[in-house]
Amino acid sequence: MDQSVDHSTKTATAERRSLPAWVVVLAFAALIAFLALIGVGLRRVQAGPIVIGQQVPDFSMTSFDGQTHHLSDFKGKVVVLNFWASWCAPCSQEAAELEEAWRNYQPGGEVIFLGVDYTDTEPEALSYLAKFDITYPNGPDLRTRISQMFRITGVPETYFIDQEGKLAYVKKGPFTSLAEIQAVVDGLLQ
Amino acid sequence: MRDKLDTFSIKSFRYFALALLLAASLLGIFSNRASAQDPQPPSDDQVNAVAKELYCPVCENIPLDVCPTQACAQWRELIRLKLSQGWSEDQIRSYFAEQYGDRVLAAPPLQGFNWVFYVLLGVFVVIAVVVYIRVVRNLKAKPAAADAATVKPVEQDDYFKRMEEELNRREKSR
Numbered sequence: 001m002d003q004s005v006d007h008s009t010k011t012a013t014a015e016r017r018s019l020p021a022w023v024v025v026l027a028f029a030a031l032i033a034f035l036a037l038i039g040v041g042l043r044r045v046q047a048g049p050i051v052i053g054q055q056v057p058d059f060s061m062t063s064f065d066g067q068t069h070h071l072s073d074f075k076g077k078v079v080v081l082n083f084w085a086s087w088c089a090p091c092s093q094e095a096a097e098l099e100e101a102w103r104n105y106q107p108g109g110e111v112i113f114l115g116v117d118y119t120d121t122e123p124e125a126l127s128y129l130a131k132f133d134i135t136y137p138n139g140p141d142l143r144t145r146i147s148q149m150f151r152i153t154g155v156p157e158t159y160f161i162d163q164e165g166k167l168a169y170v171k172k173g174p175f176t177s178l179a180e181i182q183a184v185v186d187g188l189l190q
Numbered sequence: 191m192r193d194k195l196d197t198f199s200i201k202s203f204r205y206f207a208l209a210l211l212l213a214a215s216l217l218g219i220f221s222n223r224a225s226a227q228d229p230q231p232p233s234d235d236q237v238n239a240v241a242k243e244l245y246c247p248v249c250e251n252i253p254l255d256v257c258p259t260q261a262c263a264q265w266r267e268l269i270r271l272k273l274s275q276g277w278s279e280d281q282i283r284s285y286f287a288e289q290y291g292d293r294v295l296a297a298p299p300l301q302g303f304n305w306v307f308y309v310l311l312g313v314f315v316v317i318a319v320v321v322y323i324r325v326v327r328n329l330k331a332k333p334a335a336a337d338a339a340t341v342k343p344v345e346q347d348d349y350f351k352r353m354e355e356e357l358n359r360r361e362k363s364r
Contacts, residue, residue, distance in 0.1 A: 124264050174340065
């Protein structure tokens, strides 16, 4: 009687151990890799945007004229970082004001304006810059790295970075007047 | 005299054939040159064939060939421009990925971290195949085991017979 019980237990155990060890190992490795992948994705999603007062990580932008600009090069200056696109109608509403503000601040050398062209085509972008006679450095957001870093939600969006390289102010949507831009920049210069 | 005439006609035919061949070659060369100077602009079908493999960078999961926004229209024009400049589809895809990121591609390229997706996909397929084979084998083995059980009724009968006898014996002893 005991022998038969013993035999059935062994058979059950053998059936349970039927999967080869390498399959089990592979399955667990795949599961861990998959969980790690989800973890990395969640971390990225939950990282959130750069908040006011936070140090802005360094980035570089190659302008349409081929010059490379690093944020770290502008330490000690106020940086006005404007995201725009030629296909964006509200962007054209503020283009003239931004250029006017740049021309006001350029002689002082305390403020730098940078235009980041978001998911645009170069011919249209250059036409846009020519149309509004924009003279401050503008360049494409290659692989949308800069916009992803700031987690922009659309265009136009403008980020003001203070002299210490910290994010000071964010404007979502177009500026309605030159005074609006000046109010923010002057506040940072004081 | 007749032989001379025959020889002359054969020779003149050869010269004529040679001249014809030369003229045809020159015509071919010049016609190619003419078409190179005045290339046909890429058709909408050619543009859309490339565009459908790319996704709008600012919309949600919309292929570029059916995207109605102004931005997409600009990108389609960019594809047309690149095609007219002699760029291949792969070159255009690479250019778009370089400009707007890999998210514009229909499938992530086989590079960097993207390998994980392809490797994991392969691993899952292998695991699924192994599990499927094992399940099918088990399903086939069960009826065989059942058959084997029915093949040995004598052993079972003998066992039950002894059980019956034992039970009867115990009942009688009460």
